[in-house]
Amino acid sequence: MNAENSASARLTSDKANSPDRIPVEEFVPAEVSELDLYQKREKIYTRKIEGFFQRIRTLTGWPLLAGYFLLPWLQWGDRQSVLFDLPARQFHVLGFTFWPQDLSMLAWVLIIAAFTLFAVTNFAGRVWCGFSCPQTVWTSIFMWIEQKVEGSRNQRIKLDAAPWSANKFAKKVLKHSMWLTVAFYTGFTFVGYFTPILDLSYSFFTFSVNPWAGFWIAFFTLATYGNAGYLREQVCLYMCPYARFQSAMFDPNTLIISYDPKRGEQRGSRKRTDKSADVGLGDCIDCELCVQVCPTGIDIRNGLQYQCIGCALCVDACNSVMEKMNYPKNLISYTTENALNGQPSKIMRPRLIAYIVAVVVMCGLLAYRIVARETIELSVLRDRQALYYKTEQGDIDNRYTLKVANKTQNNHRYQLSVSAPHTVELVGSVEFQILSGEVVDIPITLRLAAQQQVRGPFNIEFQAQRLDAEDDIVSHESRFFAPAE
Numbered sequence: 225m226n227a228e229n230s231a232s233a234r235l236t237s238d239k240a241n242s243p244d245r246i247p248v249e250e251f252v253p254a255e256v257s258e259l260d261l262y263q264k265r266e267k268i269y270t271r272k273i274e275g276f277f278q279r280i281r282t283l284t285g286w287p288l289l290a291g292y293f294l295l296p297w298l299q300w301g302d303r304q305s306v307l308f309d310l311p312a313r314q315f316h317v318l319g320f321t322f323w324p325q326d327l328s329m330l331a332w333v334l335i336i337a338a339f340t341l342f343a344v345t346n347f348a349g350r351v352w353c354g355f356s357c358p359q360t361v362w363t364s365i366f367m368w369i370e371q372k373v374e375g376s377r378n379q380r381i382k383l384d385a386a387p388w389s390a391n392k393f394a395k396k397v398l399k400h401s402m403w404l405t406v407a408f409y410t411g412f413t414f415v416g417y418f419t420p421i422l423d424l425s426y427s428f429f430t431f432s433v434n435p436w437a438g439f440w441i442a443f444f445t446l447a448t449y450g451n452a453g454y455l456r457e458q459v460c461l462y463m464c465p466y467a468r469f470q471s472a473m474f475d476p477n478t479l480i481i482s483y484d485p486k487r488g489e490q491r492g493s494r495k496r497t498d499k500s501a502d503v504g505l506g507d508c509i510d511c512e513l514c515v516q517v518c519p520t521g522i523d524i525r526n527g528l529q530y531q532c533i534g535c536a537l538c539v540d541a542c543n544s545v546m547e548k549m550n551y552p553k554n555l556i557s558y559t560t561e562n563a564l565n566g567q568p569s570k571i572m573r574p575r576l577i578a579y580i581v582a583v584v585v586m587c588g589l590l591a592y593r594i595v596a597r598e599t600i601e602l603s604v605l606r607d608r609q610a611l612y613y614k615t616e617q618g619d620i621d622n623r624y625t626l627k628v629a630n631k632t633q634n635n636h637r638y639q640l641s642v643s644a645p646h647t648v649e650l651v652g653s654v655e656f657q658i659l660s661g662e663v664v665d666i667p668i669t670l671r672l673a674a675q676q677q678v679r680g681p682f683n684i685e686f687q688a689q690r691l692d693a694e695d696d697i698v699s700h701e702s703r704f705f706a707p708a709e
């Protein structure tokens with residue numbers, strides 16, 4: 225039990241039995257003085273449990289892990305399938321290449337991710353935290369290793385309490401070595417998303433790795449080792465902001481993990497063959513298995529708590545107990561505030577529909593932007609020294625610098641042209657080659673012949689066209705200045 229729990233008064237059973245409220249942990253100010261903010265963390269020894277929701281966790285966790293570890297090793301054409309090439313300022317994602325100019329799309333992706341999270345949270349509470357968050361997934365891997373090396377919950381408690389011996393030392397060395405191996409591979413893979421992973425592997429094993437790449441591999445190795453090995457639930461309790469604001473997305477129809485106090489209380493132990501009614505107790509046999517499996521160390525029977533990450537381990541634990549006792553399952557279950565109050569639960573409600581519509585519309589717009597985005601980028605800078613120059617013949621020159629980017633995967637030749645309400649001559653090279661991914665600066669002069677006798681500024685439009693694809697053309701407006709008189 226953590227410090228906050230022990231400092232808080234628990235829900236009294238009459239309140240827990242009240243049918244018109246979700247049982248939420250009560251806080252009694254008189255006990256605040258006992259709370260030590262610098263109290264040493266009590267290590268949580270979780271018990272291993274199997275069950276329906278743990279099978280779902282495995283099914284959702286493995287594809288995510290496989291995706292993370294394998295993606296940078298896969299090739300797409302002649303390139304790494306996902307590579308955020310910062311020095312070249314190109315971001316390759318499967319068949320697409322994005323440029324710094326496409327950064328607005330990243331903002332779109334982040335907004336879509338945020339709205340998806342809002343929708344999922346509004347519908348199913350903290351399933352992201354319990355099933356897919358990297359902190360949860362990596363902590364589960366580290367816990368699995370711990371259980372394999374050091375044994376069951378009781379064996380681990382005994383091992384930690386025992387004096388140092390060769391056996392304890394060997395187990396600790398093996399556990400930490402395995403943790404460090406997973407952490408290293410996690411950090412190495414992460415850096416492999418930013419540096420071609422084949423080159424990184426070669427340079428790493430020939431001891432010629434770039435010092436910055438080496439630093440970031442070490443950094444992410446230690447971060448993974450520390451977060452999943454030691455900090456664990458403390459990341460969720462004290463560092464993650466999501467736990468603090470997720471309640472704003474909850475409504476009475478949101479799925480939450482909850483204990484049914486009407487059915488469970490009065491809790492108490494009894495023989496396996498006893499029926500609850502026969503011994504005058506509720507269905508909770510007070511075995512505390514739900515507490516022993518909880519990765520954040522809370523007792524869900526005290527009501528909905530912000531520490532609950534919605535992992536459903538307690539549901540599986542309690543269901544296994546109910547099965548052994550021959551009682552109906554789901555004393556702890558996924559339910560809603562409305563269901564707890566005896567009201568019907570609604571699946572589709574206005575806020576959830578609004579989130580879903582927003583996500584669908586934004587995904588559609590983003591997909592359109594990606595497909596329809598231009599493969600040439602053109603921007604025009606006017607000469608800052610003078611508005612115009614007069615030649616010896618009386619012609620008027622305006623000078624510009626055109627920036628043209630080739631955003632395709634191949635090298636191409638391009639042609640410049642200009643549209644204007646008066647005849648202007650393009651002085652300088654109008655055909656040029658740009659390598660794939662390059663941005664070139666092209667100095668251009670536009671000349672207005674003296675005999676045209678045009679006065680004042682007028683609008684013009686530059687065009688850059690790919691020579692081998694006539695419809696691949698972009699334009700950019702600018703101004704041409706001439707004397708007013």
Ligand code: SF4
Pocket residue numbers: 481514517518519520521522523524531532533534535536537538539
């Ligand atoms: S209370 Fe249950 S669902 Fe919540 S974190 Fe603990 S085990 Fe997971």
Ligand code: SF4
Pocket residue numbers: 483488491507508509510511512513514515525541542543545555556
């Ligand atoms: S696992 Fe179920 S029966 Fe056991 S203490 Fe928890 S709620 Fe009660």
